[in-house]
Amino acid sequence: MSMTLATRPNISHGSVADDPRWARIVARDRSADGQLWYSVMTTGIYCRPSCPSRTANPKNVQLHDSLASAKATGFRSCKRCNPDGQSVDGENTALVAQACRMIEASEEEPSLNALAAAVGRSASYFHRVFKATTGLTPKDYATAHRAAKVREGLANGTSVTEAMYDAGFNSSGRFYEKSTGMLGMTPTQYRSGGVNEEIHFAVGQTSLGAILVASSKKGVAAILLGEDPDQLVRNLQDRFRRAALIGADGDYEALVARVVGFVEAPELGLDLPLDVRGTAFQQRVWQALREIPVGSTVSYAEIARRIGRPKAVRAVAGACAANNIAVAIPCHRVVRNDGALSGYAWGVERKRELIHREATP
Numbered sequence: 001m002s003m004t005l006a007t008r009p010n011i012s013h014g015s016v017a018d019d020p021r022w023a024r025i026v027a028r029d030r031s032a033d034g035q036l037w038y039s040v041m042t043t044g045i046y047c048r049p050s051c052p053s054r055t056a057n058p059k060n061v062q063l064h065d066s067l068a069s070a071k072a073t074g075f076r077s078c079k080r081c082n083p084d085g086q087s088v089d090g091e092n093t094a095l096v097a098q099a100c101r102m103i104e105a106s107e108e109e110p111s112l113n114a115l116a117a118a119v120g121r122s123a124s125y126f127h128r129v130f131k132a133t134t135g136l137t138p139k140d141y142a143t144a145h146r147a148a149k150v151r152e153g154l155a156n157g158t159s160v161t162e163a164m165y166d167a168g169f170n171s172s173g174r175f176y177e178k179s180t181g182m183l184g185m186t187p188t189q190y191r192s193g194g195v196n197e198e199i200h201f202a203v204g205q206t207s208l209g210a211i212l213v214a215s216s217k218k219g220v221a222a223i224l225l226g227e228d229p230d231q232l233v234r235n236l237q238d239r240f241r242r243a244a245l246i247g248a249d250g251d252y253e254a255l256v257a258r259v260v261g262f263v264e265a266p267e268l269g270l271d272l273p274l275d276v277r278g279t280a281f282q283q284r285v286w287q288a289l290r291e292i293p294v295g296s297t298v299s300y301a302e303i304a305r306r307i308g309r310p311k312a313v314r315a316v317a318g319a320c321a322a323n324n325i326a327v328a329i330p331c332h333r334v335v336r337n338d339g340a341l342s343g344y345a346w347g348v349e350r351k352r353e354l355i356h357r358e359a360t361p
Contacts (some may be wrong), residue, residue, distance in 0.1 A: 017058040025049045025061075033087040037070040038063050046070040050088065051081035095119040096133040099126070100141065109142045135284055135309040144280030197243040201236060203229045204256045206263045208350050211326075212236060213256045214245075219273030223259060223326045225346035239324065263327060266294050266358040272328055278319070281312075285319035292333045295358045299337045321345060327354070 016022050024032040032049040039046035040056045046064070047053065064070040070083065077084045086094070099115045110118075115138055116126035130138050199221065201214035206225075212232040214222040222239060224232045237245065255272075262270040276283055284307045291306075292298055298306075304316045320331040321343065332351045336342050344351035 016061050016063060019063060021063050022058055022061070026055055028052065030087065030089050033089065036063065036065065037067055037083055039070055039073045039075050044075045045078045046073060046075045046083060047078040048081045048083040048087060051078055051083075053078065053080055092129045093133060095121065095126075096130050099130060099138065100134070103138065103142045104145055109139070109146070112138055132308050135307045135312070136280055140280060197240070198246055199236070199240050199243045200246045200252050201233075202247070202253050202256045203232060204253075204260045206260050208263060208353060211256070211260060211263065213259050214240075215252070215255070216275045218275035220255075220325060220328060221275040221277065222324045223328055224324070225326050225350060259327065263354075264357075266354075269294070270328055274325060274328060276325070276329070278322065281309075281315065282319040282322060285316050286323060286325075286329045289320070289323075289329050289331055289334065292330060297333050297335045297339075297355060300334055300342075301337055303334060317342070330354075333358075 021032075021036055024036065025038055028050045030050040034048075036049050037046055038049070038056075039062045041060045041062070042056070062073065067084065081088075098119055102110055102115060102118060112123050112127060115130075116123040119126060121129070127138065130136075130141070134141055136144065197216065199214050199216055201212060201222075203210060203212045205211070209225060209227050210229040210232055212222070212224040212226075212229070212235075213220060214224075214236055222236060224235055226232050226235075233245075258272075259270065261268055276286060278286065285303060288303050288306050300313050300316045300320070301310070304310050304313045307316075309315070316334075320334055323329050323331045323345070326332075326346055332344060332354045334342075335355075341348050341351055341355075
């Protein structure tokens with residue numbers, strides 16, 4: 001039988017406010033759910049750390065390292081945070097996973113309302129939770145999934161028409177309208193490994209070494225830095241194995257001069273059409289990098305937070321490392337939490353100098 005408030009033991013809680021676990025409760029730290037519980041003598045309830053209820057007086061609180069310990073107080077479970085069951089984050093993760101499976105199994109892209117109804121949430125709440133959990137909107141997730149199915153089908157030798165229908169496109173018009181954006185080239189070129197795609201390029205020289213700029217019809221597809229111009233060209237060949245590489249003419253060399261000018265004087269700015277090729281997650285990271293102002297740096301953790309994936313710090317670092325478009329997608333502006341420089345595909349010393357130049361008026 002549960003004890004009444006009058007018969008519950010008088011427990012000393014003088015040290016709770018100084019306990020580092022209490023700070024997690026005050027912050028309603030969801031990452032502490034499942035690791036920590038607390039009970040409140042004046043209300044006779046026990047809660048999880050993320051409970052949205054008004055913060056209790058620490059003098060009336062007891063901390064517990066297990067659910068069994070919280071239950072042993074004889075107090076009742078909080079109805080707001082349900083400490084005996086799954087956390088809100090856990091529930092949201094499960095419903096988002098359910099929605100992802102629906103998107104992947106559907107022949108056509110499900111509507112936002114249909115997905116929200118299937119998981120028993122309002123459309124606005126579901127949209128917010130889905131983006132917070134995956135870093136993408138449901139529509140962006142569906143688009144990325146369809147693009148992956150198209151790439152997989154074409155890479156496996158499926159005809160363009162079969163790949164189109166397998167990915168859920170019910171009309172060729174809609175497919176071809178989106179296909180170049182998804183693949184970076186026409187479906188036929190992608191199926192043949194990019195053969196006959198034309199990549200224009202030129203090599204210039206900066207005070208930081210050689211620089212190679214390459215563009216497709218869509219925009220700049222690569223900016224590479226290094227010491228050896230020949231090595232940069234070989235690197236470009238490795239990245240676009242089946243494409244036709246075309247040495248630059250005068251007009252293209254003018255574009256390279258703009259990039260060189262930005263490296264030497266960042267205050268000039270650099271606004272170029274880009275052909276960004278990567279996964280949906282990588283593209284979200286790269287877009288966040290492009291929004292970092294010249295002269296500023298941010299941490300990998302901050303980028304993860306900005307794209308709605310605060311726990312994906314390592315994946316953010318991987319996306320930065322996979323960036324092929326130096327300076328225009330400024331991965332050099334991302335540093336460690338303590339401000340220290342981390343790796344850079346084109347050398348840490350170049351990263352240090354780029355940051356220094358941008359920070360100098």
